[in-house]
Amino acid sequence: MKKxxxxxxxxxxxxxxxxxxxxxxxxxxxxxxxxxxxTAAPTAGxxxxxxxxxxxxxxxxxxLSPISQGVDQYKSALSVNPIYALTIATTAYGYKxxxxxxxxxxxxxxxxxxxxxxxxSKKTNPARFVAEAFxxxxxxxxxxxxxSDEDEWYYxxxxxxxxxxSTYKLSVNLPTLGALDQNGKRKTVVDGWGTIVTPYASTPxxxxxxxxxxxxxxxxxxxxxxxGFPRNSVDYKWLANGEHYxxxxxxxxxxxxxxxxxxxxxxxxxxxxxxVDALAKKTISELRVYPNPxxxxxxxxxxxxxxxxxxxxxxxxxxxxxxxxxxxxxxxxTLASGxxxxxxxxxxxxxxxxxxx
Numbered sequence: 001m002k003k004x005x006x007x008x009x010x011x012x013x014x015x016x017x018x019x020x021x022x023x024x025x026x027x028x029x030x031x032x033x034x035x036x037x038x039t040a041a042p043t044a045g046x047x048x049x050x051x052x053x054x055x056x057x058x059x060x061x062x063x064l065s066p067i068s069q070g071v072d073q074y075k076s077a078l079s080v081n082p083i084y085a086l087t088i089a090t091t092a093y094g095y096k097x098x099x100x101x102x103x104x105x106x107x108x109x110x111x112x113x114x115x116x117x118x119x120x121s122k123k124t125n126p127a128r129f130v131a132e133a134f135x136x137x138x139x140x141x142x143x144x145x146x147x148s149d150e151d152e153w154y155y156x157x158x159x160x161x162x163x164x165x166s167t168y169k170l171s172v173n174l175p176t177l178g179a180l181d182q183n184g185k186r187k188t189v190v191d192g193w194g195t196i197v198t199p200y201a202s203t204p205x206x207x208x209x210x211x212x213x214x215x216x217x218x219x220x221x222x223x224x225x226x227x228g229f230p231r232n233s234v235d236y237k238w239l240a241n242g243e244h245y246x247x248x249x250x251x252x253x254x255x256x257x258x259x260x261x262x263x264x265x266x267x268x269x270x271x272x273x274x275x276v277d278a279l280a281k282k283t284i285s286e287l288r289v290y291p292n293p294x295x296x297x298x299x300x301x302x303x304x305x306x307x308x309x310x311x312x313x314x315x316x317x318x319x320x321x322x323x324x325x326x327x328x329x330x331x332x333x334t335l336a337s338g339x340x341x342x343x344x345x346x347x348x349x350x351x352x353x354x355x356x357x
């Protein structure tokens with residue numbers, strides 16, 4: 001009898017350890033949250049199988065090694081800048097997503113964009129978590145902008161096999177210069193449940209895995225010219241109750257049906273890291289291309305830490321005419337004469353350059 005009770009207790013413990021959970025609005029970040037995370041090198045993704053998912057899955061990422069740390073501090077629009085509260089709802093709260101968006105000479109936009117924030121809200125009817133506003137200092141001027149079509153990150157409750165699709169739109173007017181427009185689609189699938197282990201979650205934690213595919217076009221209009229840049233990416237997030245931040249968050253760049261891991265971050269506590277990637281912050285920067293103008297071949301230099309990067313080439317109409325992987329010399333002899341833009345994506349870093357054929 002005691003043996004039967006012992007076996008029953010073990011079975012009950014096993015079932016509890018891998019319980020199927022649901023994620024609700026209470027599991028999202030709240031105002032004044034300070035959420036620390038570590039980043040791992042994208043090359044660590046070589047041992048990660050993103051196809052491993054489904055019911056009752058055991059994910060073990062305990063071997064991830066941090067190369068840097070960051071903190072997302074959620075603040076109300078009012079506390080970030082009182083001017084923002086004139087446009088953005090006082091109930092919205094968000095975090096700084098970049099210190100600087102520096103387009104430089106890659107695109108002829110004579111402005112600086114600094115202190116870039118995204119603000120979120122929890123909405124009802126239906127219950128959802130949305131990005132509802134953007135704010136930044138554009139050439140020193142505090143500029144808050146609400147999404148004309150909010151970006152719905154999640155609909156609640158998140159449960160296994162739930163599928164949601166939504167669109168979003170954001171337009172930033174640059175007085176006397178032009179505009180920045182962002183149009184996107186997001187499809188979110190809860191494609192797995194089980195337990196996860198990370199350097200932070202050292203014992204198995206019940207979780208859901210959420211896959212969000214994002215197809216976005218960023219359009220820059222200025223000086224009478226328009227440039228469109230498609231961005232196709234996938235976010236994989238392992239969410240747990242009460243954490244307010246993904247236990248693991250992997251982003252891939254998607255070209256056709258091929259996905260390349262661009263960034264890996266996970267919920268963490270404070271660590272002393274001796275080898276810090278100082279360029280791990282999300283930035284948009286200038287890329288030098290030479291020769292320019294060019295007839296048959298162009299080259300560009302990338303930082304040494306960019307071990308994996310995607311290259312896309314766009315014409316002036318915004319159409320992608322070529323894409324490459326880990327190539328810094330591009331043959332352009334078959335291209336028609338005109339103005340082109342090179343976009344390079346390496347993890348959280350994005351660089352642009354303009355050249356004339």
